[in-house]
Amino acid sequence: MPATHRQRRRVLTAALVALGLTVSACADKAGGGSSETLKIGLLASLSGTYQAVGTDIRDGFQLYLSSHGNKLGGHPVQLVIADEGDGAPTAVPAANKLLKQDKVVALTGIVGGGSAAAVAPLAEQAKVPLIGSNARPELKDVTWIWHTSYLSEEPGAAIAPHIKDSVNGTVYSIGPDYQGGWDELKGFTDAYTRAGGKLANPDGKTRWTPFPATTNFTPYFAQIKASGAAAVYTFYAGGAAVDFVKQYAQSEAKDIPLYAAGFLTEGGVLNAQGPAARNIYSVLNYSPDLDNADNRTFVAGWKGNHDGSPTTYAMASYDAAAVLDRAIGAAGDKPTAQTINAAIGGLGQINSPRGTWQFSKTTHSPVQKWYLRQVRQDGRALSNTVVGDLATVGQ
Structure with missing residues (x-):
């Protein structure tokens, strides 16, 4: 000094x-007057298939920062942003730079489940908390790993009982052939078959499409039609979601009801899909029309800087910043990665735009409610409208 x-x-x-x-x-x-600046690393897909998702993750975190004086826990924050790209091959070197060269005290973001699985050991080795804000597979050691979004199997598990009760017949499952797709579809197929449902897929196994190479889904829709399925369940996001939905609406399978993890119609992809997305049912942990004070504040702040409503990606990243805000504030006068990580474990219930949630003691992911949504007309635009509550998932 x-x-x-x-x-x-x-x-x-x-x-x-x-x-x-x-x-x-x-x-x-x-009083927020500390002169010690903390470096927080944010890793997100700012290029490639999931660029729109990564951009929302970045902007959600920055919205929280800007509305809190660019401080977390009373400390000025330098947000160091890196590009995750399309998966682990680009995510790992970017994460290594944040951890080893930039020496961040916490790491957040990450779009893909494969990226999360590859980066988690790096955070553990560096003993730096990772507060992920999108998909995450099951991990054996979560001492340094936290998530404000969901485990990748949870969306499908949450909606499976509803589909079993609502669909009179078999369901065809299809998704992208990579870690995120495997986890998302496994969550559905395991829960659906456990509830007594039967898959329409000829071999009883999910149909995988090459990722990220597949842009023409028409041959797969012919297979869906031929299977005699009464409904389809899928997971796609980003550009692949736009291609899938537009082509589905023009295919011979178009009259078969389509159910999905909410990312299929979330955010900007819904605008790009247009009328082709009408009536699609989806499951998600958030909708901008939820009626609570935290969500009203969040939506108003988002709309002040963006066209359209916030996404679950932005919300989870906003919550990651809120988690760090509380944890850093509880970590003492000179917060370190170790004291911040310990403080996260003691946060208890967290108020959020999605509603109140808390970290699971076993998985370090949210114990939270999931919602059933349907794409409906809302004035002049289409919207993912909440039409019911599904399960509360988490351990």
Whole structure:
């Protein structure tokens, strides 16, 4: 601390004591006046198939920062952003730079489940908390790993009982051939068959489409039609979701009801899909029309800087910033990666635009409610409208 600053501090302290006031040793932290800047690393897909998702993750975190004076826990924050790209081959070197060169005290973001699985060991080795804000597979060691979004199997598991009760017949499952797709579809097929449902797929196994190479889904729709399926369940996101939905609406399978993990019609992809997305049912942990004070604040802040409503990606990243805000504030005068990680474990219930949730003690992912949505006309635009509550999922 410079001598001039120390002198000013002593003069101020003496003046306050003379006025009969108590000077708290943590006044800087409580009042947000700490001069120690903390580096937070944000890793997201800012190029490639999931660029729109990564952009929302970045913007959701930045919205929280900007609405809180660019401070977390009273400390100024330098947000260091890196591009995850399309998966682990680009995510790993980007994460290594954030952890080893930039020396961040926490890491957040990450779009893909494969990226999350590859980056998690790096965070554990560096002993830096990873607060992921999108998909995540099951991991054996979550000591340093937290998630504000969901486990990749949970969306399908949450909607499977509803589909079993609502669909009179077999269901065809189809998705992209990579870690995120495997987990998302496994969550559905395991829960659906456990509930007594039967898959329409000829071999009883999910039909995989090459990722990210597949842009023409027409041959697969012919197979769906031939299977005699009464409904389809799928997971796609980003550009692949746009291609899938537009082509589905023009295919011979178009009259077969389509159910999906909510990412199929989430955010900007719904605008790109247009009328082709009408009536699609989806499952998600968030909708911008949820009626609670935190969501009203979040939506208003988002719309002040963006066209359209916020997505679940933006919401989960906004919540990641909120988690870090509380944890850093509880981590002492000189927060470290270790004290921040310990503080996250003691946060308890967290108020959020999605509703109140808390971290699972076993998986470090949210225990939260899931919602059934349908693409419907909302004025002049299409919207993912909540039409019912599904299960509360988490351990």
